[in-house]
Amino acid sequence: MTERTTCLVAGGGPAGMVLGLLLARAGVDVTVLEKHGDFLRDFRGDTVHPSTQVLLDELGLGDKFAALPQSRLDQVAIPTEGGATLTVADFRLLDIPHPYVAMVPQWDLLDLLAEAGRAEPHFHLLMDTEVVGLRWDKGRVTGVRYRTAAGEIGEIAAELTVGCDGRWSVVRTLAGLRPREFPVPMDTWWFRLPREGQERATLVPGMRHGHFAIVIPREGYFQIAYLARKGLDAQLRAEGLDAFRARIADVLPEFADRAGKLESMDDVHHLDVRLNLLRRWHADGVLCIGDAAHAMSPIGGVGINLAVQDAVATARLLAGPLRRGRVTRCDLARVHRRRRLPTVLVQAIQRAMHRGIVRPAIEGRRSGPPKPLARLLRVIPGAQRIPAYLIGVGLFPERAPEFARRP
Known part of the structure; x- marks a missing residue:
């Protein structure tokens, strides 16, 4: 029917x-x-x-x-x-x-x-x-x-x-x-890091040493978008969590002490842009x-x-x-x-x-x-x-x- x-x-x-x-x-x-x-x-x-x-x-x-x-x-x-x-x-x-x-x-x-x-x-x-x-x-x-x-x-x-x-x-x-x-040059990997106190709500990316990341202030946490060459997802996951934390510390040194809060690459979500x-x-x-x-x-x-x-x-x-x-x-x-x-x-x-x-x-x-x-x-x-x-x-x-x- x-x-x-x-x-x-x-x-x-x-x-x-x-x-x-x-x-x-x-x-x-x-x-x-x-x-x-x-x-x-x-x-x-x-x-x-x-x-x-x-x-x-x-x-x-x-x-x-x-x-x-x-x-x-x-x-x-x-x-x-x-x-x-x-x-x-x-x-x-x-x-x-x-x-x-x-x-x-x-x-x-x-x-x-x-x-x-x-x-x-x-x-x-x-x-x-x-x-x-x-x-x-x-x-x-x-x-x-x-x-x-x-x-x-x-x-x-x-x-x-x-x-x-x-x-x-x-x-x-x-x-x-x-x-x-x-054509699109990049993909995006999303993840969260803790937000401490009353850090100002300004969207500021990090760009250095071939890395690009965007920091989005959210209620109680930072939402991070890591941008890198399209098709890199398999390589990032093969490199492992410590290598990914090092990438984040390099592009966002102010977050180096928080990168350790990432507990698994399962916490990192890939977006095929x-x-x-x-x-x-x-x-x-x-x-x-x-x-x-x-x-x-x-x-x-x-x-x-x-x-x-x-x-x-x-x-x-x-x-x-x-x-x-x-x-x-x-x-x-x-x-x-x-x-x-x-x-x-x-x-x-x-x-x-x-x-x-x-x-x-x-x-x-x-x-x-x-x-x-x-x-x-x-x-x-x-x-x-x-x-x-x-x-x-x-x-x-x-x-x-x-x-x-x-x-």
């Missing part, structure tokens, strides 16, 4: 949950499928940017979000070759309601969105339910086949299927959509957004912000056609046109940062930012406002549609 919904959202990440909530508030019957039984995954993107916080305010969720455990970043700095630090972005210079990036465990944010969704009669969230196939009718996607954690197989018919299932998207693959891959973009985000009856449409580099931490803005634009542009019961390829193309330009521009900036900052650092050719960039940021008053806006607000930010707003 086939179940039915109007919009089927595959993936309960930030894009999927925001899209589901907004469409439900528009009166569209929406079903979100999440393959895991909960949202508790470590080292997912935990950055909530100023523009996303404004969205939560507009949705009536700002107070609940502010009550979540979080640390706040108001500056991004880079060490210079002389040992000083150079402030690249200062969110305090922006005239916005939330001049900082909130670092919040992603599971807390997703639980908050799920709770808000469950208050809407048109919202349905199925956990432990994984998309394993698409339903087709005369070349058009008409829903999905799914499998539960208990092994049950079922089908859900839908007017529109939206792939929000990440950079290894099953929906994208099954729909025959192929991304263009851009990808940067890609779908040439076309849709086919008849199916649309991809967020990482399913454009995997982003972790540089700048903007992936979640872009994914959420994709979701807001999708809800605003497609709520009407979904309420009418028919979504055309032209409707889906409007979403692609709306969100493609900011995605392309942000990826171009990330690729430039890979070439100008990351690659020289991990190849040992530079231990600081390019000198022209350093001079520019020092000479021009308020220059830190521009990167702060690009990171915190983004290009072409989306505002909550009227039908989704709450006091």
